[in-house]
Amino acid sequence: MTGGRILPQALRFLGRRKRVLRTLGSWSLLESLQTFVGGYSVAKSLDQGFLAGRPGTGLLWLALAVVAALAGGLATRGVFRGLAELVEPLRDALIRRVTSKALAEAMAGAARSADSAVVSRLTHQTEIARDSFAGLVLVARSFLFTTAGALAGLASLAPQLLLVVVPPLVLGLLLFTATLIPMAACQRDFLRADEALATQTGALAQGLRDVLACGATAQARDLTCALIENEARTARALARWAAARTLALAVAGQFPVVLLLAAAPWLLRQGVTAGTLAGALTYLMQALLPALHTLVQALGAAGTRLLVVLDRLTAGTYPDPLTSAAVADFVHPTDGRQAPAVELRTLTFAYRSDAQPVLRDLSLTIAPGEHLAVVGPSGIGKSTLTALIAGLLTPDQGQVRVHGEQARMSASGEPSRLRVLIPQQAYVFSGTLRDNLQYLCPGGASATAMRHSAEAVGAAPLIRRLGGYDAVADPAALSPGECQLIALARAHLSPARLILLDEATCHLDPAAEAQAEAAFAARPGTVIVVAHRISSAQRADRVLVLDGVHAALGTHEQMLDQSPLYRDLVGQWHAERL
16 A cells, blocks of 8 residues: 555654644644633633623623634644744655656666656645645644544533543544545545546547557557546545545534434533533534544545655656556577577566556567567557667566677667667758768768668658758758658668667558568568558568557468457458558
């Protein structure tokens, strides 16, 4: 549970600020005196004043209540001054923790597009924690001292009143306490379900083209509907616990009033006066019930929100990935004569420690010279897989080996000699086309080699139109498809023995895509293509199908026979062509 990790930290934080707590307690004790005097004055103003025929005495007792109320106002002012000394250090500590965590991860290369998340933590989330903590301290302190003042007043008026008021009050508080942990869990589940649904719908809006191209509309629909149903289920569970909380509030706050009225004849026979009964009602209606209602509302809303925010801030976690996929084990043996081009050994990766893995226990061997296509719905883990193979991400468990070496940014020699990854958004920098094409060639390249690569991937007409290899490339003036052609020619020209194309041809038409992929297939080395169209998979030696539950691997024909998802993708592709 989240509270099990945060509670010890909270106790240590409060333990280091005993002076501030003593100050708050002193001012709060003055507030409790106001509560005590309020009900006591009402009782005495009736018994010794108005009902006894002495209105002057009654007015004096009421004046005492007014003076106590003014003193309570001064106490409230002192409480707010002391509260700042408790709340501001909490915000400062959270900011230091978030900043230290972000800097450590950035230096370790572990930050994954987390800049906006860190800014949110440093601003919005720390303010939520600060305001929620301040509100809870005020409410909890007020309830404790108000209850103490009211109970002391009831005991001073007539001890029999405690027999009527205390049992339902204690029972209601116990019922409310019993709802806190399950309600916090339901609140956390609801927030996670809401975030997952928002993330999924946002990703669908951005990746709709990919979903349609892969024929994954059914899978996207089923996933979205499942997330909607999950959010509705968690909302219903949260509503049930909210109803239980309301029942607890009624038992603790309303039932003592009903019992007091019902027991009035017995109390009068016990010698309790009418003024004492009026004072008891004052304690219940003007002190206990409002304080209890405020406490329940604060703990049920601000308390849960504070728990969730503190969990994120202290854990330094990042938002959940788009979707989670558990990929089953599949091994393709190698011939043993040379190191595999790519070898995955029980690979597991998640974007944060408490999230479901995007890839789990995936084992795979890709032989040198093989052409592999990776297909599956958008967000299923295809790009994550290529980033792991390229060494841009580090697996949580297992190994990724490229040509016998660990896949990481610090691979021996020039990393571009081992592998090249071209993402969907191709990189072109301001400089000559020659410089752009030779960017991955540490020793340069001949004009003949550049022309061969440009012609092979279909970039030669673009280079001629731009003015030749010495023309300056302006990234802002190039279309996404033109940037992809330049990046493809650069990768083809590189000495890398492994090429990773992560939807690197998505902005090209089918004919241009086929020419580029054929060029890489004819080039010495291994090619892994995250397929944008099913036609890419048909040209591959083998196809890896990721469906979110299992991984299937085989030839195009084998996948048509073994994988229902792959058959759906192929059928959708043919239907769109028709």
